[in-house]
Amino acid sequence: MQSLNPEVQVPISANCAHQSIPVLNIATVEVDRQLHICNACRYCEGFCAVFPAMTRRLEFNQADIHYLANLCHNCGACLHACQYAEPHEFAVNIPQAMAKVRRDTYAEYTWPPALGQLYRRNGLTLALATAAGLGFFLVLVLAIKGTLFPGPLAGNFYAIFPHDLLALMFGVVFAFVVLALGMAVWRFWREVSPPSEEPIQMGAAALEASEAVLRLKYLDGGHGEGCNEESDRFTLWRRYFHHCTFYGFLLCFAATSVATLYHFILKLEAPYPLTSLPVLLGTAGGLGLLVGPTGLLWLHWRRHPKHGDSDQRPMDYGFIALLLLVSLSGLALLAGRDTGSMALLLALHLGAVMAFFLTMPYSKFIHGFFRSAALLKFASERRQPDRVRMGGE
Amino acid sequence: MIDVLVIGGGNAALCAALMAREAGAQVVLLEAAPRCWRGGNSQHTRNLRCMHESPQDVLVDAYTEEEFWQDLLKVTGGVTDEGLARRVIRDSSHCRDWMRHHGVRFQPSLSGTLQLARTNAFFTGGGKALINAYYRSAEALGVQIRYNSPVTGIELKDNRFIAAHLAAREIDGVHWPAERIEARSCVLAAGGFESNRDWLREAWGQSENGDWAADNFLIRGTRFNTGVLLRALIDAGADTVGDPTQAHMVAIDARAPLYDGGICTRIDCVSLGVVVNREGRRFYDEGEDFWPKRYAIWGRLVAQQPGQVGYSIIDRKAVGRFMPPVFPGTSANSLSELAHRLGLPEAAFVETVEAYNQACRVGTFDHTALDDCRTEGLVPAKTHWARPIDTPPFYGYPLRPGVTFTYLGLRTDETAAVHFSGKPSPNLFVAGEMMAGNVLGKGYTAGVGMSIGTAFGRIAGSQAAAASGHQPTSMTVGQDHAIA
Missing domain, CATH: 3.50.50.60 (FAD/NAD(P)-binding domain)
Incomplete structure (x- = not known):
């Protein structure tokens, strides 16, 4: 195989079997180089799914690398345990090499494809979307009410924005988001998972993958003690804060869904009392979305500099900041819904939520979808016979 | 205190x-x-x-x-x-x-x-x-x-x-x-003392033709064990206690770094093919026993060859049957081309492999058992997993002694x-x-x-x-x- 990266001196493509399928860019070539070292070592097999998936291959084409990059949870365990990490001349750093490819996959499989560019300067993307969302709703309040402080309205949001207007705006955006995310995941899946000749028990695989997603199995280090943050010490905090964020998001989503049912089916109109189901779900979710992203931000701040790709900090921090803006403004709105600031708080919250929705297919949000797809591929692949057969002596 | x-x-x-x-x-x-x-x-x-x-x-x-x-x-x-x-x-x-x-x-x-x-x-x-x-x-x-x-x-x-x-x-x-x-x-x-080059030199001495064998050793581990x-x-x-030339020594890829090459530089295809020295001659039974039971003797075997170098030779049939090596093998579509690419004397190499191929008595190949594929009338014999090296492409991996510890x-x-x-x-x-x-x-x-x-x-x-x-x-x- 020829190297496209002149700086890569140490083992490039290390197997004699076939010429590699051409790989496209430096980030992918680097993963290919490192995986050939890993495949000859294999000490990290117990940490996560990446290495067992790697050992099923002798060569790594672009689809393999895109799949493995999204299977990697960037837990850091393999870096701290690596006998070939810097200052070793092999300079193996799988979490970092995978992270670089991972962002490329977000850009590559995004739909519509032209919007993949939004991942190149993702911090800017999120900042502009947030500004636009906030600006839009503030102007909308002014346009409808003529002032940002129309006085206390007893928590009646619809006194500011008519229900149907909100339902229409968010409905349209949400439908687009579902379409864009679905298309992106489909494009990714089709690339990494070509149709198989062997029948696969997709049900069992889906069950296993769901468990890995919902429990964040691969943030447990393989031994249940967690992943690495600032050092070779293991901690479960990243897993816990992810759970807060993920389930917080789902609770907020559930709150909105329940409220929609209340409105259209039960004909119960907002504002709902503090002890009602939508408010309880939303409050719990909001707290989760406050604690989770704050914790993740704190961990990210302290993380070992060699974990992941520092170029992606604007994407990571931007996403966390937007999540925090959504939860903070939501909780502030709940606290101030009976005051004269309600209209302003509502505009801020809706602006943040709109920015969050609009950027769902073009932000770090997508990582959960691609990772889930990669986990499903891992679970189904595991159920197929291993094509690589070492002498089992 | x-x-x-x-x-x-x-x-x-x-x-x-x-x-x-x-x-x-x-x-x-x-x-x-x-x-x-x-x-x-x-x-x-x-x-x-x-x-x-x-x-x-x-x-x-x-x-x-x-x-x-x-x-x-x-x-x-x-x-x-x-x-x-x-x-x-x-x-x-x-x-x-x-x-x-x-x-x-x-x-x-x-x-x-x-x-x-x-x-x-x-x-x-x-x-x-x-x-x-x-x-x-x-x-x-x-x-x-x-x-x-x-x-x-x-x-x-x-x-x-x-x-x-x-x-x-x-x-x-x-x-x-x-x-x-x-x-x-x-x-x-x-x-x-494996990372002390002078001590290794002293222990292994100088051969009749003036070579210092230990100069050709690689150290699989730390550079700090002096x-x-x-x-x-x-x-x-x-x-x-012990003899200064005794060590845990395995045959590793000659292209490995001088220190800290560790596990990934090992070559695990020895028992699937033949190993020749720089003169293109075989020197030991590659199929004596399962590789995990024999890998530890091959460092010493290679150390005893001229120039302390060996070449593990396989053909396409062996690909995928051993742990993938970290460096790509040298490949060729004919034995003479492989000899040329590895810098081995062509005639001697081809003769060695052909003699081996003709001596192979292939039974039922099974890499997971001490199978009945062996050579007949060949010195040194290959007693298991002997299959002719006849399916291109052919691959060669250069071997050097890799000292793990003394x-x-x-x-x-x-x-x-x-x-x-x-x-x-x-x-x-x-x-x-x-x-x-x-x-x-x-x-x-x-x-x-x-x-x-x-x-x-x-x-x-x-x-x-x-x-x-x-x-x-x-x-x-x-x-x-x-x-x-």
């Missing part, structure tokens, strides 16, 4: 430091390497050979004391000390709970290492993860760890340890003056004490590669280095603590294992 000074920073040193600290001693550990290279050869290890009477968490089936002993007897050809060997074997059956207590985690045998699932407990993440866990535990327990601290000499009085000397040195631009560190007792666990302390003790009259060490007994003219020192102990030669006079079997280092590290730590006035507690000498 420090109670226990541990010199070294690998598995044995850490085991000693942890045991001594658990016994209540104040412990200082001196690691020659900077933090990023800490752990000596232990950072490249992956498992521990363990005796067990019944299935035990990651270990299947049973591996009895007697079977372990017989394996050791076989690989060493009897050059071992039965008492010490059995001590290591028994310790290996109950040390793992203590290891877990200090953060070491185990996993089932890695893919491609099924043959070790019964005998060897693999560390989750390998040896560097083990080392990290031990260092974390040692720090948490209050062991004082000093990196960049190579000991240059030992002060002894009437066979008693008095102090260790560190030369003045420069670390990250900061000047550190020479130091003299006193302690009540001391554990030596600073490794063999044997300074071993030499100092030998000069001070300590009793030694066996020349300090003679010791069940107390791990360093001996002077047959008498044990009251406060100087030894563990790890510096004494492994007591158990391993020659040969090797996977994971036994870590078994020796763990057993004797633990003994040396307890003994050193006791010599400094701290008796080990019952917890630290816990005898029986519980199954996790």
